[in-house]
Amino acid sequence: MGVISLPSRAYRTHPGLFASGFALVLIGLWCARHLLHDAWTLAALPLIWSHHADRFYISAEHDAFDVTFASYSINQTSAAPFPDRVPPVLHHISLGAGASTHSKWAEVRQSCLDMHPDWEAFLWTDETADALVAEHFPELHAMWTSYRYPIQKIDALRYMALYHYGGVILDMDLQCKRAFGPLRRFEFVAPAAHPTGFSIGFMMASQGNAYVRQLVDNLRRYNRHWLGLPYPTVMFSTGCHYASTIHTFQHNRTDLKILAGPKGNRRMHSLNGPVSTPIFNHLGSSSWHSYDAAMIVSLGKNHGWKLPLVGVAAVGLAFFVIRRAKRRAMLRV
Structure with a gap:
């Protein structure tokens, strides 16, 4: 008796169903275009950060600048004979309870004030910070007050205070070993981070700096709960990775200077962990890490x-x- 063979079940997609699915994919991609673009920019940072690095890394060859600071007096508060592009203003941020009144951090901050006796100094607290954001950046006030993590408020405030006043912004755990005068000739300066980008714990900028304005303007766009974790959320929405990404995609980075060591010691000015650099003793609190x-x-x-x-x-x-x-x-x- 012969064996009757049954036709195999064919899995075919109806052309109309396929077209509908394809259309839904396109609609999904269109709706998620900003998220995909922003995720791509963050992911691309390590790949393109170093493009034309010779133009924005401070060096003796291109800037006639001694990155070891051995040629400069520790009390030099001006860039003379170069023009001072960064105004003489110091910013420290102490939001929440404890930091501004803790004797240790008060002494550390005082070391920077002593190095710059004639400079204007701000200590941003919850009240003064809220007033600054509400008055000068009202479009960001609701977002700023609703940030998920306190360090996001601190990071965002760095950019707003630096844009509005210019000057130098410092973490509370940076003990100053010398004055910042030699660096005031540049429109923007931040120390190189390892392995890529820069640290936002120390930044110098001219008042109304266009790049710092970009840091302020992009805060809303990158304000997402990245990967569902605190650390990526902070780094990608307001932190070092965010700021470095915005730096990377500037049309011309020549004036956005990054301070690193000479060849052979590129991490000389890195503020990763408790270290001593030519400018600072970094006590490395990093208390925000979750x-x-x-x-x-x-x-x-x-x-x-x-x-x-x-x-x-x-x-x-x-x-x-x-x-x-x-x-x-x-x-x-």
Whole structure:
């Protein structure tokens, strides 16, 4: 008796269903275009940060500047004979309870005030900071007051105070070893971070600086709960990675100076952890780090620049796997 063979079940997608699915994908991509673009800019930072670095890294060859500071007096508060582009203003931020009244941080801050006796000095507290944002950046006030993490308020305030007044902004744990005068000839200065970008714990800028304005204007755009974790959220929405990303995508970075050491000692001015640099003793409090920070930092000791790429790739892979699983389930019905 012959065996009757049954035709195999064919899994074919109706052309109309395929077209509808494709249209939904396009609509989804269009709706998520800003998120995808911003995620791409964050992920691209380590790949393009160093493009034309010789133009914005301070050096003896291009700027006739001694990055070791051995040629300058520790009390030099002016860039003379160069013009002073950064106004003589010091900013420290102490939001929340404790930092401004703690004797240790008060002494550390005083070391910077003593080095700049004739400079105007601001100590931004909850009350004065709120007044600054409400008066001069009212469009950002609601977002600023609703930030998920306190350090985001501090970071955002750095950019607003620096844009409005110009000057020098400093973390409370930076003990000054010399005056900032030699650096006042530049429109913007920040210390190089390792392995890429720069640190926002110390920044100098001219009043009304166009790049600092970009840092202020992009705060709303990057204000997302990145990867669902505190550390990436802070770094990508207001922190060093955010500021470095905006720096990277400026049309001309020549005047946006980054302070690093000479060849062979590029980390001379890095403020990673408790270190001593030609300008500072960095006491390295980093008290804002949350539970996920230690994990991310430990993973990134040798491959830290890859973390944003891994995060974005992980999100994309998860989306692909879920979408494929759903499609298979529909075919089995």
